[in-house]
Amino acid sequence: MRTVLITGSAGFIGYHLAKLLLDEGFRVVGYDGLTDYYDVRLKDRRHQMLLQNQQFRAEVGMLEDMERLHALAMEEKPEVIVHLAAQAGVRYSLENPRAYVDANLVGAFNVMECARELGVSHLLMASTSSVYGANTEMPFHERQQADTPLTLYAATKKANEAMAHSYAHLWNLPTTMFRFFTVYGPWGRPDMALFKFTRGILNGEPIDIYNEGEMYRDFTYVADLVRGIRLLIDRAPERPASPEDIAPHDSLSPAAPWRVVNIGNSEKVRLMDFVEAIEAECGREAVKNFMPMQKGDVPATWADATLLKQLTGYAPQTGIREGVKAFVAWYRDYYGV
Template sequence: MKVLVTGTAGFIGSHVATRLLDRGDEVIGVDNLNDYYDVTLKKARLARFAERPNYTHIHADLADRPAIERAFATHKPQRVINLAAQAGVRYAAENPHVYVSSNVTGFLHILEGCRHHGVEHLVFASTSSVYGANTLMPFSEHRSTEHPLTLYAASKKANEQMAHSYAHLYGIPSTGLRFFTVYGPWGRPDMALFLFTKAMLAGEPIKVFNHGRHKRSFTYVDDIAEGVVRTLDVVPKKVANWNGNAPDPATSGVAPYSLYNIGNEQPVELLRYIEVLEECLGRKAQMQMLPLQAGDVPDTEADVSGLVNAVGYRPQVSVETGVANFVRWYREYYHV
């Protein structure tokens, strides 16, 4: 089928686009290659599609309404995967406006494109950060997420609500996916694994927040990509379980809408994550122990039963395998 994928120069988007192309789909990629991090890395991700005849790239910002309208009108995608966003939970302290421009206004333009061009299914990225002040583990889509702790999380929570309203008003089948701490080859330079690897290879100390005692559902990028593509193939329908007094946040009785976690069900303590990296690099980390950062949650743990029931898939790559794959890629890409 013909799929419009936003964020194809990004970490997750490039992996998802590759998986779609490998199975024979036509991909219309959209990315503005902004300079939030190394543009050279983004271009290198896109370069992998240069010889793929089923890939077409559009250099555009989601906030550019005419450009997004042209993309839909020209290419008429059957389905859409929205992965482009201003990422990073702490960058909002420096540039809060870009989060609303990209994640809220940009997403509105995607929703409008789906509305006016008969898109069969919209899959969009959310985040485990929406769980915010929740402490009951594992995190479940069936519980309320009304207290995000960062602007990034609030912008992704807004995406979930916007998509539901469009699903209800215009019948656009929509599925939101809450990603849990994604890592792996071609990853983002602002994320912990990348930062740790770069510093350790240079013989520099690493900053270890919360003294390394918090746990995360670290999820390998191939697991994420597989979950996204499988979800794309399962179009949600209205679920006849509407209870106006206590609606289920993960489904809808009034709209073709679903919401799933995608994360590894086995949370790993940060100190263990670092230990695995030490083993892969063959050197010890110099750790600067620091308190928990503002906006960070102490732990995350994914309940993926909804994803398993819907598409028959659960993330399964261990950190031992995933970190080793990342280190191998890093050494090859940076020639170190």
């Protein structure tokens, strides 16, 4: 039985990935700080559900607490580490930038140190579509330069990619970075648009729609996302013998067993179409408060997920109507609406 250490196991994505791995017979060790960035009760509930499986262990600790993280890693000796824990949110990075330095830089360094010492077979680390920043050529593909981050959050994630590359090169540590594109679904984060819009519509409260609604996102359903991560676990990169050995569409480094992979639906959806899907499921029209573009935001994201398909044979495919329906049903059930 393979053991996987997941950081951020009480988080939205971490919970879904842990559940999937447990269902497939893995042993999962979860590490999470249970911070109050959003409702801790939601995080506690996710962990409690996972703990119903005897093959799950939960450890509460901050990424910055190297002593606690290191002790857990050395005790459990996971073969694979999936690093999802981070200070999330583009907008919060404007209010509390130091949280991003502590969690996303120091924390990621601590995880990489544990992975190096253990000599894990594969380190997988979450990045974000936000690293594409001011890029305008779409769909975004992994070989594009991503040197124009527009928020500190994006900058810390871009730094994680560079840090991980250096560790992969120096210590021959197989590493995959994955860039998420607007993940949504049941058990989602309250600070994200789908949660806010659903809550506002059901409560008859106005919802804020930025850039006057002229926004486009590549919405990725959480079950599709974690399936992609699960399949990538088995596709650890290998250091190429020469640059000529790298396939044309592969982001594999010529100097390290390291690559970056987009995980997205490969579909650019207009924000107002997303809102309409939520309205349809809620059975009422939203009170819309149109706003200008918020600082640090981008008008559009769109993933080229060709590499994911080439590596795993898998492509996310859940449409927004189906995904929104599942989320609204979960929201109504969880909050008794």
